Amino acid sequence: MHPIVIIGSGMAGYTAAREFRKLNPEHELVMICADDAVNYAKPTLSNALAGKKAPEQIALGDAAKMATQLNMRIEAHTWVKEIQAAQHQLVLEKNGQQTIQPYAKLVLAVGAHPVRVAIAGDGSDDIHVVNNLEDYKAFRKNLDQHHDKRVVILGAGLIGCEFANDLQNTDHQVTVIDLAPQPLGRLLPTHVATSFQEKLEDTGIHFVLGTTVEKVIKVEKGDYLITLANGQSVVADVVLSAIGLHPNLELAKTADIHCSRGILTNSHLETNQADIYAIGDCAEVNGLLLPYVMPIMQQARALAKTLNGEKTHVHYPAMPVAVKTPAAPLTVLPAPVDVDVNWETEELEDGMIAKALDSENTLRGFVLLGPSAAKQRLSLTKLVPDLLPAAV
Structure with a gap:
């Protein structure tokens, strides 16, 4: 009997594995991922500073620990080059060598990548994004090198506001820039957004809204001059982009798996290809793309039952999202x-x-x-x- 294979070692991949193991301790389980497969909760990244957590303290377990804990083979630093859906197998590449991995069922937990906009200037390549623990380590290392602690954040969405509050709580000077006229533009009605913004501004966070960044130029002492479309400019030591995520669809598309905003699934989390499922930030379930923790938990519980032979619909109750902004x-x-x-x-x-x-x-x-x-x-x-x- 072939194994169940999970592609991706983020929260979705590990939660699916954990829920399946509760039901079935024995069936062979394989996880494949391009990174080091360290298990951690991504939501902790945007409040680790105030929580006095060093990047090294965020990890919950490395690949060896997780493989033992979940009785699972983990292939880290391994790329899935191709899904051969008809043959129920994957073409893998590791250390320049290609191998074939058969599967009985395949779970795509491939997540999402940060949106990057084209910005002019010789400093644009130095703009940080934080979408994983390695990104966060680089961001924190850069922060620690600067005494002036001036940080510019591109994006006043959920992640941008959480990082802004976390940085402000640790004595950084934070400016948040967004094209929208208000923070959390997709989540809040205007009158609530105004009050939310005022509470964050009371802590010292500065919002520049209704405009975009045109250019980021390196100036003396490692500083950056950020020029805005409205004619203003801001000087920063560190620039962080938090303008949203795009589901990772490339691998699915090459296997003729139907995609829209995300990888399309029905309420069983099935794609259009037999025995291939999608879960987490990459999955668009019955038209709903919900990149939050609670939907992942609901998906993982349902998918574990389905993988174990009990076909189960994912159930989405009302799932409120807590925004980690202690100032508001x-x-x-x-x-x-x-x-x-x-x-x-x-x-x-x-x-x-x-x-x-x-x-x-x-x-x-x-x-x-x-x-x-x-x-x-x-x-x-x-x-x-x-x-x-x-x-x-």
């Missing part, structure tokens, strides 16, 4: 994009509760800003219909 504690449950909503807002002493109601007055999403509002998370979540029902 925020919990967001985005309303479905295809639903028209009206916002009802209750002002509190330390924040607000904003509810997204549809035409039938059903709660479809909410935003909780501040410590008092956060206490409503569970009671409000129960009122929101499932995003993907338990059986469809």
